[in-house]
Structures are given as C-alpha cells and as structure tokens.
Amino acid sequence: MKITIIGGSKGTGAQLASLAHAADFDVTALSRSGTAPDGVRAIAGDATNPAVVADAVSGADAVVVTVGGTKGAAQPRTAITESVIAAMQETGVRRLVIQSSLGAGESITQLPALMRPIIKLLLGKALADHTEQEAVVRASGLDWTIVRPTSLNDKQPTGSWTALRVGEEGKISGSISRGDLAACILESVTDHSTIGGALGVSG
Incomplete structure (x- = not known):
C-alpha cells in the first residue's frame, strides 16, 4: 500500500x-525540510501549493495530514488541508486521514466539563x-477520517x-504518546469502518 504523509x-x-x-x-513524506525517517521517500516543498502536493500524492492509496501550526500564518492547518484536498481530487486519490485535536468542533463535549473553558482559553x-x-x-x-487526540507526550508507546x-x-482524558497516536492513525488508514467518522483518542 502506498501512503503519503503531509x-x-x-x-x-x-x-x-x-x-x-x-x-x-x-511511504512518501512531504515537509518543508524534506527530511524523513530511513526508507521513506522525502519531498521538500510547500504543502499549501497544490502542484507540489499533487506530485507527492500521485499514485497513493491514502494520504495522511499531520501538521502543526506555522508561525505567522492565521490558519495553517486549514490552508494545507485545502491544498491537499485539491491535489487529491486532481489525481484521483480518495482516502484521507487527518490529525485534528480533541476540543475541535463538537468534540468539546468529550472533554470534562471543567476543562472546556480552560482548553478554549489556552488553545x-x-x-x-x-x-x-x-x-x-x-x-x-x-x-475521510478525522483523528482527534488529547494532549500528546513523548513517552514510550x-x-x-x-x-x-x-x-x-x-471516557476521553489524559494524554497519548505520539507513538500510540501514530499507530492509531495507521490503523485508521486501512479500517474502512472509520470512513466518515471523527475519533477522539486518548492513551
């Protein structure tokens, strides 16, 4: 299976x-730095440019968007995702998984009530x-599948x-290691029962 990670x-x-x-x-990985783990095809480029993204996703069976904020950009995750969707539509790739965050959209209801105003204030x-x-x-x-993790940590999976x-x-609470989140996302890529779903994820 061919997968492209943005x-x-x-x-x-x-x-x-x-x-x-x-x-x-x-595996192909597109990033500004063009670096990737051993064995992974690395592409350096601007993920807000659909032409750059089209090169990275062409021929893929699935695309995963896992990007953070960008200094000076108002809505970087949205801009990148719009670019990815345009490239996927152009190249005929259909399977998309994105990493969002618990608290986005209606998932605020999955957080403990006392935490909701704090999370809204901080994030x-x-x-x-x-x-x-x-x-x-x-x-x-x-x-598509949306994966919404709680706070992340670097503990052993x-x-x-x-x-x-x-x-x-x-109950969705606490935090999850980046390794466990990565495993959850990879499982979601091939689990078609998650299509059209948004999953709150915790460790």
Whole structure:
C-alpha cells in the first residue's frame, strides 16, 4: 500500500512514517525540510501549493495530514488541508486521514466539563483552525477520517489507546504518546469502518 504523509519530518508524522515503512507500506513524506525517517521517500516543498502536493500524492492509496501550526500564518492547518484536498481530487486519490485535536468542533463535549473553558482559553486559535480544517474535510467528498487526540507526550508507546466518536459511551482524558497516536492513525488508514467518522483518542 502506498501512503503519503503531509508533515512527516518530525513528531507524530515521523513516527507514523517509520511505523508504515516497518509495516511494508510504500511511504512518501512531504515537509518543508524534506527530511524523513530511513526508507521513506522525502519531498521538500510547500504543502499549501497544490502542484507540489499533487506530485507527492500521485499514485497513493491514502494520504495522511499531520501538521502543526506555522508561525505567522492565521490558519495553517486549514490552508494545507485545502491544498491537499485539491491535489487529491486532481489525481484521483480518495482516502484521507487527518490529525485534528480533541476540543475541535463538537468534540468539546468529550472533554470534562471543567476543562472546556480552560482548553478554549489556552488553545482557542489552534482549535478554531482545526474546526475549520475539519469542515473543509467534511465537504471534500473524499473518504475521510478525522483523528482527534488529547494532549500528546513523548513517552514510550503502550500499544493501546481509546478511540471514541462523539456520543459513544466511554471516557476521553489524559494524554497519548505520539507513538500510540501514530499507530492509531495507521490503523485508521486501512479500517474502512472509520470512513466518515471523527475519533477522539486518548492513551
């Protein structure tokens, strides 16, 4: 299976690239730096440029967007996701998974009530970007899945996590390691039951 990761040079994206390569995926990573884990095809470029993204996603079976904020940009995640969607529509790639954040959109209800105003205060701009990013994804007509992690840490992966849609019984709290989040995203890529769903994820 061929997978393209937008933002695969560090953090969750790099861990995802490593996991996918170890699982015998054919992996391409697009980032500004053009760096990627061993065995991964690395492309340097601006992910807000659909022509650059089209080169990276052409022939892929799935695309994953896992990008953070960009200094000086108002809604960088949304801009990149719009570019990715345009490139996927142009090249005929349908499977899209994006990393958003718990608290975006209706997922604010998955947070403990006392935490909601604090999260909005501390992460308001980022969550607004993620909420708009999710809206763009939902309107794309692609086979999409949204993954919304709680706060991230760099602890050793445990190999387990909780993934719940809004309204499902269970608890989303605490944090999740980047390694476990990467494994959850990789599992979601091939799990077609997640298509059209947004998953709140915690460790």
